[in-house]
Amino acid sequence: MLGASTASAGIGLRVRRWILTMAVGLTAGVVSGCPLELERDVSCGDGWWDPEFEECDPRDTSHLNACRAKGWDKDAVCDPVTCELRATEEDCARCGDGVASHTEECDGQDLRGTTCSAGVGLPTCKSDCTLDHTNCPPVCGDDVVSGVEECEPTASCAVDDDCPLGTVCYQAFGQCVAVGENFAPNLACGAYNNKAIGVDKPYTSGTIDRCTSECFFGRNDCGFCGDGVLDPEYKDLVFPSGELTEFPSEKCDGQQVADQQLLINYCAPLCPSDSPINGDVEVLCDFECNAGCSGFAPPDDIAPGPDAFGCCLAKGSPCPKFDTEGVPDFPCCSWLENPNWLAEEKCVIQQTGAIPVVFVCP
Incomplete structure (x- = not known):
C-alpha cells in the first residue's frame, strides 16, 4: 500500500509541475509581446463558434435560423473557409418559400402588391416566381x-x-x-x-x-x-x-379547283392539238397552285410537250378511243388514275338517251 501511495504522489507532482510550466510559458509569452491568438484558418470549422473571430462556424447550428429571423424560410449558410455568415436577402431568397425577395417578381401569394393593369383582378405567380398576366382583363x-x-x-x-x-x-x-x-x-x-x-x-x-x-x-x-x-x-x-x-x-388548293374553266384555259397552251378541238372536249392537265392559291403557278418548262404536262380529257368529253373528229389524242383523265381503265381504254355511254349513242370518258 505504501508503494502505491508513493507512486500516486509522484504522478500528481509531475502533473502539477507540467501545469506550472505551461502557465509560466504562457505568461512569458504575453510579457514578451507575443499575445496568444487562435488562427482563424485553423479554428474555422472546429465546431466551436468564437464570436470574437467568427460570425459563425459551419459545424455549429446556431447560425441556421439567421434567414428565418429575417422572414425567409431557409437555412442560413456559414462560409466553410472564412466563417462569414451568408444571410443577406440574396443569400436567403428561395423561389417557393412564399416570400417575394431579391429579383423574384412574386412568390406564391406574395405578388409584391402587383395588380392587373385594368384595376380588376390579380395576376398569378408561376413556379419560377415570375408574374403571369394571362387571366387579367x-x-x-x-x-x-x-x-x-x-x-x-x-x-x-x-x-x-x-x-x-x-x-x-x-x-x-x-x-x-x-x-x-x-x-x-x-x-x-x-x-x-x-x-x-x-x-x-x-x-x-x-x-x-x-x-x-x-x-x-x-x-x-x-x-x-x-x-x-x-x-x-x-x-x-x-x-x-x-x-x-x-x-x-381560293381559286385552287391541292388538287381542288374552284372553276374548271380556269384550268381549261391554263392547259390550252400546254396541250396543243394539230386540228381544231370539238366544242364538247375539255382538255385538262397537271397543275400546281401558286403560293396564295389565287391561281395556277406557271410551269417550269413548256418545251417538252403534252405528255410532260399530263394532258388528258375531262370526264364527259368524247372518248378518244373512237377517233371522233375534233378529239385530240389524249387519254381520259380517269384512265391515268385507274391503270385497269387505261389498259382497256374504258369508255362509257353518255347518259342522254339520244340515238346514236356517244361514248365519253368515265
Whole structure:
C-alpha cells in the first residue's frame, strides 16, 4: 500500500509541475509581446463558434435560423473557409418559400402588391416566381400582354431586356411579343389562330405582320392555302388598324379547283392539238397552285410537250378511243388514275338517251 501511495504522489507532482510550466510559458509569452491568438484558418470549422473571430462556424447550428429571423424560410449558410455568415436577402431568397425577395417578381401569394393593369383582378405567380398576366382583363396599350392579347404595339424594343415580363423582343419588328406556346421564332402564321371567322382552322401559310392597334398581330400575309380545301371569302385582322378585311376565295388548293374553266384555259397552251378541238372536249392537265392559291403557278418548262404536262380529257368529253373528229389524242383523265381503265381504254355511254349513242370518258 505504501508503494502505491508513493507512486500516486509522484504522478500528481509531475502533473502539477507540467501545469506550472505551461502557465509560466504562457505568461512569458504575453510579457514578451507575443499575445496568444487562435488562427482563424485553423479554428474555422472546429465546431466551436468564437464570436470574437467568427460570425459563425459551419459545424455549429446556431447560425441556421439567421434567414428565418429575417422572414425567409431557409437555412442560413456559414462560409466553410472564412466563417462569414451568408444571410443577406440574396443569400436567403428561395423561389417557393412564399416570400417575394431579391429579383423574384412574386412568390406564391406574395405578388409584391402587383395588380392587373385594368384595376380588376390579380395576376398569378408561376413556379419560377415570375408574374403571369394571362387571366387579367386585357387592356390594349398598357405594355402588358394579357388575356387574349398577342402583343402590345407600344412595347418597342431592341433586346429582350427592353420588354415587359413574359415577353421577348422580336427584332424583325422591334416589338415585344408574348413568349410561350404561341410564340414562333419566325412568327409563322401557323402558330396563331384566325380571330375573325370564329372557327378553329389553323393557318397553313404566311408570316404574321406587326402588332395592330387592337393588340393582335396583323394577318396580312396569312392564309389557308395548302390544306387541300377550297376556302370561300373570309375576313381577317390586318396591320396597322386591326380592322377586319375581306380576303378573296381560293381559286385552287391541292388538287381542288374552284372553276374548271380556269384550268381549261391554263392547259390550252400546254396541250396543243394539230386540228381544231370539238366544242364538247375539255382538255385538262397537271397543275400546281401558286403560293396564295389565287391561281395556277406557271410551269417550269413548256418545251417538252403534252405528255410532260399530263394532258388528258375531262370526264364527259368524247372518248378518244373512237377517233371522233375534233378529239385530240389524249387519254381520259380517269384512265391515268385507274391503270385497269387505261389498259382497256374504258369508255362509257353518255347518259342522254339520244340515238346514236356517244361514248365519253368515265
